[in-house]
Amino acid sequence: MENQRGHVLVVAYPAQGHINPLLQFAKRLASKGLKATLATTHYTVKSVQATTVGVEPISDGFDEGGFKQAPSVEAYLQSFEQVGSRTLANIIVKYKNSATPVNCIVYDSLLSWAIDVARQFDIYGALMFTNSASVCSIYWQIHQGVFTLPVKQETEAVSLPGLLPLGFSDLPSFVAQPANHPAYLAAILEKWEILNEIDWVFCNSVEELESELVKTMLGHWPLKMVGPLVPSAYLDQQIEGDSAYGASLWKSTSDQYTKWLDGKPENSVIYVSFGSMADIASKQVEEIARGLKASNRPFIWVARDTENKVSPSNLGDSGLVVSWCNQLEVLAHRSVGCYVTHCGWNSTLEGLSLGVPMVGVPQWSDQPSNAKFIEDLWKVGVRVKKNEEGIVTGEELNKCIEEVIDGEKSEEIKRNSAKWREFAKKSVSVGGSSDGNINEFIEKILSREG
Numbered sequence: 001m002e003n004q005r006g007h008v009l010v011v012a013y014p015a016q017g018h019i020n021p022l023l024q025f026a027k028r029l030a031s032k033g034l035k036a037t038l039a040t041t042h043y044t045v046k047s048v049q050a051t052t053v054g055v056e057p058i059s060d061g062f063d064e065g066g067f068k069q070a071p072s073v074e075a076y077l078q079s080f081e082q083v084g085s086r087t088l089a090n091i092i093v094k095y096k097n098s099a100t101p102v103n104c105i106v107y108d109s110l111l112s113w114a115i116d117v118a119r120q121f122d123i124y125g126a127l128m129f130t131n132s133a134s135v136c137s138i139y140w141q142i143h144q145g146v147f148t149l150p151v152k153q154e155t156e157a158v159s160l161p162g163l164l165p166l167g168f169s170d171l172p173s174f175v176a177q178p179a180n181h182p183a184y185l186a187a188i189l190e191k192w193e194i195l196n197e198i199d200w201v202f203c204n205s206v207e208e209l210e211s212e213l214v215k216t217m218l219g220h221w222p223l224k225m226v227g228p229l230v231p232s233a234y235l236d237q238q239i240e241g242d243s244a245y246g247a248s249l250w251k252s253t254s255d256q257y258t259k260w261l262d263g264k265p266e267n268s269v270i271y272v273s274f275g276s277m278a279d280i281a282s283k284q285v286e287e288i289a290r291g292l293k294a295s296n297r298p299f300i301w302v303a304r305d306t307e308n309k310v311s312p313s314n315l316g317d318s319g320l321v322v323s324w325c326n327q328l329e330v331l332a333h334r335s336v337g338c339y340v341t342h343c344g345w346n347s348t349l350e351g352l353s354l355g356v357p358m359v360g361v362p363q364w365s366d367q368p369s370n371a372k373f374i375e376d377l378w379k380v381g382v383r384v385k386k387n388e389e390g391i392v393t394g395e396e397l398n399k400c401i402e403e404v405i406d407g408e409k410s411e412e413i414k415r416n417s418a419k420w421r422e423f424a425k426k427s428v429s430v431g432g433s434s435d436g437n438i439n440e441f442i443e444k445i446l447s448r449e450g
């Protein structure tokens, strides 16, 4: 029987931190000759610009505004499962008798129902973790019953295979405070049993970053690291046209920041961002402003809709506040020397891949664990301490910035940042571990008999 040409349907949850790596994965497949199509919701496909990748809408049942229209997280996820399964199946049917029938679904770990659609059509199914494999292993250990929730706050440390001992405040918030986000936790804990039988478990990470964990998971998950899923131009590779993620859900109010950065000395600027989801309380915003002013260094702060919460008198005149930016462009800029981050997984990986020392200010979800790894595993930065009210004071932020830029540990932090940058670059270059994993996947897809 003649080999089919591979067509991989990549299904993304409609949030910035999910679309970015999944679209990038689809682009990698396309750059290696496979047909790849990204499926995401009606109201997000409009933002996707991808000439090499096809784009198809699916429905979460809230086609006008998505999540914001839903009465609750639970209702949203339920509706997405029902309507999403149906509309995803329609795409497969649409291509069934074409020259390029879909023969694999790669789905976002928050959309575990997509595996049932793959099974329905007897095509390959692959899961993509958009968190680190380490954090996913914590959720898996809960599913396995290795430790049970709730974890007691006074617990000294949780010891899990392949991970550093994790204190209460290092655990993902869904684990430390399971009652706060039950619907997300339930969605995350769903369908882990399929890891024994699924064709691939991909992770947007680099083998060397999580080497102990990867060893531990051998035999449990068919885990393949395929990251960093960052546009190759930023990792010094020359894949034409691959210099942006290509799906910005926010627009920058100005692109003046590049010019502003151009005028600053090398490694002098602090870049501050809390990603696309975290909602920072006004009091915290004021403290961040005070800390940045006290640092007496130039800074660029992505404030999204928190701009209005910052009093200009607290900001001083050495900073630039923008509503959104091309984060990779900023991190890659020669004048940026420190990244104050919320430690979202994409942002953490971007900081590591571009070699920028970090100050971790975690908010929720997997961010506390990522902050722990930044400080104690990869040693590329420090993590702030919060006060009794759960606030990071301006003094604390300023102290951490100083520590990363000029403090005792700063030389080691800079050396490590440069080291991980090289690992990240190598892994996606020809002959690298992530590149090899992607090639193996493509070979298998192309060799399946039609």
Ligand code: UDP
Residues within 6 Å of the ligand: 015, 016, 017, 018, 020, 273, 274, 275, 276, 277, 278, 302, 323, 324, 325, 326, 327, 328, 343, 344, 345, 346, 347, 348, 350
């Ligand atoms: N990002 C961006 N511009 C900004 C802020 C963030 O392009 O001004 C991107 C960033 O590069 C990353 C994503 O948004 O790829 C955020 O994902 P992450 O997992 O770090 O955090 P989340 O937004 O999911 O909390």
